[in-house]
Amino acid sequence: MTGFVASDTVVIGVGNTLLSDDGVGVHAARRLQTDPRLPAGVTILDGGTLGLELIPYASDASRLLFLDAVNAAVSPGTLTRMTGSELLGCSGGWNVHQLGVADLIAALALVSAEPQEIVVLGLQPGYTDWGTSLSPEIESALPALVDAALSELGRWAQLGDARSGSQPLVHSEASSNDRRRGLDPDGGC
Amino acid sequence: MARIVVDPVTRIEGHLRIEAQVDGGVITDAWSSGTMFRGIELILRGRDPREAWIWAQRICGVCTMVHALASVNAVEAALDIEVPDNARLIRNIIAATQTIQDHVVHFYHLHALDWVDVVSALKADPAKTSQLAQSISDWPTSSTKYFKGVQDRVSALVANRQLSLFGSGYWGHPGYRLPPEANLMAVAHYLEALVFQKEFIRIHAVLGGKNPHLQTFLVGGMATSLDPDEPGATVNLERIDFLLQVARTAAGFVSQVYIPDVLAVAGFYRDWFERGEGLGNFMSYGAYPQGSIKSPANFFLPQGIILNRDLSKVYPVDPENVAEYIAHSWYAYSSGDQMARHPYEGETKPNYTGPKPPYEFLNVEQKYSWLKAPRYQDKSMEVGPLARLLVAYASGHTEVKKLVDSTLQSLKAPPTALFSTLGRIAARALETQLLANHLVEWIEQLANNMAKGNLLNHNGQKWDPSSWPDSARGFGFFEAPRGSLGHWVEIENQAIKNYQAVVPSTWNAGPRDAHGQRGAYEAALLKTPVADPDRPLEILRTIHSFDPCLACAVHVLDARGQIRAKASA
Numbered sequence: 082m083t084g085f086v087a088s089d090t091v092v093i094g095v096g097n098t099l100l101s102d103d104g105v106g107v108h109a110a111r112r113l114q115t116d117p118r119l120p121a122g123v124t125i126l127d128g129g130t131l132g133l134e135l136i137p138y139a140s141d142a143s144r145l146l147f148l149d150a151v152n153a154a155v156s157p158g159t160l161t162r163m164t165g166s167e168l169l170g171c172s173g174g175w176n177v178h179q180l181g182v183a184d185l186i187a188a189l190a191l192v193s194a195e196p197q198e199i200v201v202l203g204l205q206p207g208y209t210d211w212g213t214s215l216s217p218e219i220e221s222a223l224p225a226l227v228d229a230a231l232s233e234l235g236r237w238a239q240l241g242d243a244r245s246g247s248q249p250l251v252h253s254e255a256s257s258n259d260r261r262r263g264l265d266p267d268g269g270c
Numbered sequence: 271m272a273r274i275v276v277d278p279v280t281r282i283e284g285h286l287r288i289e290a291q292v293d294g295g296v297i298t299d300a301w302s303s304g305t306m307f308r309g310i311e312l313i314l315r316g317r318d319p320r321e322a323w324i325w326a327q328r329i330c331g332v333c334t335m336v337h338a339l340a341s342v343n344a345v346e347a348a349l350d351i352e353v354p355d356n357a358r359l360i361r362n363i364i365a366a367t368q369t370i371q372d373h374v375v376h377f378y379h380l381h382a383l384d385w386v387d388v389v390s391a392l393k394a395d396p397a398k399t400s401q402l403a404q405s406i407s408d409w410p411t412s413s414t415k416y417f418k419g420v421q422d423r424v425s426a427l428v429a430n431r432q433l434s435l436f437g438s439g440y441w442g443h444p445g446y447r448l449p450p451e452a453n454l455m456a457v458a459h460y461l462e463a464l465v466f467q468k469e470f471i472r473i474h475a476v477l478g479g480k481n482p483h484l485q486t487f488l489v490g491g492m493a494t495s496l497d498p499d500e501p502g503a504t505v506n507l508e509r510i511d512f513l514l515q516v517a518r519t520a521a522g523f524v525s526q527v528y529i530p531d532v533l534a535v536a537g538f539y540r541d542w543f544e545r546g547e548g549l550g551n552f553m554s555y556g557a558y559p560q561g562s563i564k565s566p567a568n569f570f571l572p573q574g575i576i577l578n579r580d581l582s583k584v585y586p587v588d589p590e591n592v593a594e595y596i597a598h599s600w601y602a603y604s605s606g607d608q609m610a611r612h613p614y615e616g617e618t619k620p621n622y623t624g625p626k627p628p629y630e631f632l633n634v635e636q637k638y639s640w641l642k643a644p645r646y647q648d649k650s651m652e653v654g655p656l657a658r659l660l661v662a663y664a665s666g667h668t669e670v671k672k673l674v675d676s677t678l679q680s681l682k683a684p685p686t687a688l689f690s691t692l693g694r695i696a697a698r699a700l701e702t703q704l705l706a707n708h709l710v711e712w713i714e715q716l717a718n719n720m721a722k723g724n725l726l727n728h729n730g731q732k733w734d735p736s737s738w739p740d741s742a743r744g745f746g747f748f749e750a751p752r753g754s755l756g757h758w759v760e761i762e763n764q765a766i767k768n769y770q771a772v773v774p775s776t777w778n779a780g781p782r783d784a785h786g787q788r789g790a791y792e793a794a795l796l797k798t799p800v801a802d803p804d805r806p807l808e809i810l811r812t813i814h815s816f817d818p819c820l821a822c823a824v825h826v827l828d829a830r831g832q833i834r835a836k837a838s839a
Contacts, residue, residue: 099313099328129328131482133375137468137475138482188379190427192464211309213325 088124090237091142092230093135095128095149095182102157102206102219106148109226113148118231120238133188140189144198144237147182148230151203158204158222160229165199198237202229286779286818288791289632290809292800297809300788300795302779303632303639309618314769319345319761320489320733322769326757327483329771335368335478336750337757337771338487343563344746344757345489349738352562354726357491359716360477360505362558362570363513364484365748366705366712367473370520372751372817373655373702374470374528377695378463381814383439384807385535386456387446392425394454402451406534409526411462420458440805447538456535459527470520476509491728498720510717517713521706524699532699536681536692543683546691546812548794549650550579552657553777555587555756557749558708570708571749574661575646579689581664587646589745589756592772594642597784598634600624601642608784610645613758613770614743639781643789644772652790653753653777654816656697660688673700691794694815735764750774752817778816791816 094110097103107127114125124142128135139145151161168183186199204226208216215223291299310329314322323341327334339361346353353361396418403412448456477494478484486493486504497503498510536543556566556573566573566587574584593610596603602621603611611617623637632638645651662670677700678685687693719725732738738761746757753774760768780789791813800808 097328099310099325126482128482129334131334133379133464133467134371134471135482136464137471140468188464191461192468211312213313 086124086126086138086141088122089142090120090123090144090146090234091139092123092125092146092148092234093128093139094126095130095135095147097130098213099211101208101210101212101214102204102216103150103209104213105150105204105206105215105219105223105226108215109148109223109230112223112227113230116227116231118235120234123234132185135185136188136192139185140193142197143195145189145200146230146233147199147201147203148226149182149201149203150206150209151201153203153205155205157207157216157218158225160222160225161201161203161205162229163201163203165197165201168199168201200233202226202233286813287632288795288809288813289634290795290800290806292803295799295801297795297798297800300792300809301632301634301638302641302781302789302791304641304775304779310771311616311618311769314766317766318735318764319348319759319766322759322766323487323489326771329773333368333372333750333752334482335364335474335484335487336748336755338484339365340746340748340750340755340757340771341759342487342489342746343748344744344759345761346563346744347746348742348744348759348761349489349732351490351729351732352564353491354729356496356716356719356724356727357729358559358561358563359712359719360486360492360494360727362712363709363716364474364477366558366709367470369751370524370702370705370709371467371471373698374463374524375467376751376817377528377532377698378460380817381695382456382460382531382535384811384814385446385539386448386453386460387441387443388424388428388439388453388457389441390446390448390450391453391457392421392428392450394421394450396421396454399451399454399458403455407526407530409530411458417454417458420461421454423461424457440807443805443807444801445807445811448535452534452538456531459531462523462527466520466523470516473513473516476513477504488728490730490733494727496716496720496725496727505716505720507717507720510713510720513713514710517706517709521703521710524702524706529699529703532696533677533680536696539692540681540683542692542811543681543687543690545798545808546694546794546815547689549652549788549790550577550689551646551649551651552576552660553587553646553651553653553754554658554661555589555747555749555754556661557658571658572662572665572667574665575651576657576660576664577649579686581660581685584661584664589747591647592644592756593648594644594772594776595783596637596642598637598781599639599642600637610648610784613756613772614760614768616758616768616770641776641780642772643780643783644776645783645787648783648785650783650787650789650793651754651777652794652816653774654694654698655701655751655753656688656694657753658749659697659701669704670700673704691812691815698817738764741767753777775818779818791818 092110094106096106098107110125110127113119126138153161165186168186182201189197204219204222207218287303289301290297313325322345323338326341327338329337397414399417400412400414474484478486494504496505498507500506553575554573556569556571558570560568560570573587575587593612595610597607600620600622602619603617624632659670663674741762743760748755755774756772758770759766778790782788794812798808798812800806
């Protein structure tokens, strides 16, 4: 009883919905939940600003999609896509949330029985002061984030059950790597 | 003379900046700056007080439920609502679960690596590690093969540079003193604690709904459905059995892994019983009502204040005596920046006067933090597990006294050793043990109530806003894992007129007040030796011993990442 999440594919929206655009991941997850295009068997969660506390909800899935606000030092509303393997080497810091989705991903690598395929999709936030609504730029970019999430989920659905032996996919996107390096004046990850 | 800057200080959470003045290898002064801009009242003004908790639980990243609880407590205090016994028990169970979870995660995942050198663990002899583990505990996972497996796994991750959680330590610093075998044992338990927390938090999933944010709080009680025989009820007999099983497993982990590890680590770092002592003033609002919340005298963890390290006296707490200064905080008060304001009269008008980033140092003579400086009767207070344990100890709490005395005896340390960095760590571990034991009791009491046919979980007498007075104010409080949490709500014409939260990390991490009195972090760093100003491990040890939670605090776009230390002439 009381298994947390039975789905093979889990989407977690993270962010603080009290801090305007910081909550964009949660807003996107809520939209995704009611989107008729959502493939069957996907679980969607509102992760708020939780960190390691999300392990129980995330560790049994073989595919994880995080929706988040990502500071890539680009113009507000710009979409960034990264994979778990790209994030494994870097601890916290560059992500908008102090929780460090990167730290969560590292912890998942330690507790999960099998390697997980992890993708992070995020929008560059504009305004992150106290407030419960998104800024106009982010509000208008939200459908693009939802579409990107759906296309990720659609691709996974086409590939079939990740547990049936297919190789974990490793994606790399030079552009997002470059952005990340550009973000970090100290040269660490 | 050198000024050291550590920014940010937290390993996984937060954004906290410490500046410390080091003279002759010893800290002579310190300043703590947080980036929390507290604007919760901007969100809550005008809303229905019955839904305040839903918003309030988003204030903090790691302990969402404590804000939900403080919020419903505040509204219930304002409207004079008593919750039924079952709701009290469920709240105690949920809150104790949060605290146990938080303390375990803090010790292993946020603090242990200040004392445990992961790189040294790779050199350990697994057979000797097994002997060591078996000499201090009956915990079953302790074979040579097990420790060899852990060592291989961590080696592989380190070799692949894939272990970001382990990436921020000052490995090889002369301050690390554990032998390789103790390091390996601790690293193994670091991994076990990840699994522990994953299983333990299922208590919240049962009582709060299968969502990372609890859904079952309600002004007047809880929305958890109770029925011993109904399979669809949130709490039935089957679920009670499950809760008991999880709680007992947790108590076993705490007594067989967490406590022995803390004692083992402490044995190698005894000088840290004399460092980081701090203010000497401690406050606890009290927590875990055993009857009405209006009778703090009957709380499981008592309410009280200790001044100047004098354990012979416990002073009462009156929330009217709390006030916040902004003399060194980036705000402006309409009555002038030198006066303190009570939270009911709280104002949040930002007034940033600090240097333009990037900057080298803060101007600590002026305003230097986004945290306000809360004071009790104009005194700085330390809050948290050590404060709670000391207040209980000094109040003559039998169980706490026994536990503390026996621990001090096994460490061959006097009670004054508690006023220290290691004292905070030990107090947190002992509190975890106490709460794990009582968790089982509270679940059993809930089962007893249900067996007697008492299924009442909500008092709806004042649910209808037409039954409320035109205006009301209430103080809601709880001892969150990190310390005293207070919410102040003012209700007028059935809507929230003002709302203020004073969170534990403001008490501990706050800056100086108008009288120049230091906050708890600032005071605790004084006199601490720093061996290597480029790698100020000692500062991290003391600050982390408070369990800094600037998750409440921080949501800044900052890409700087790792702990940074900088020395200047």
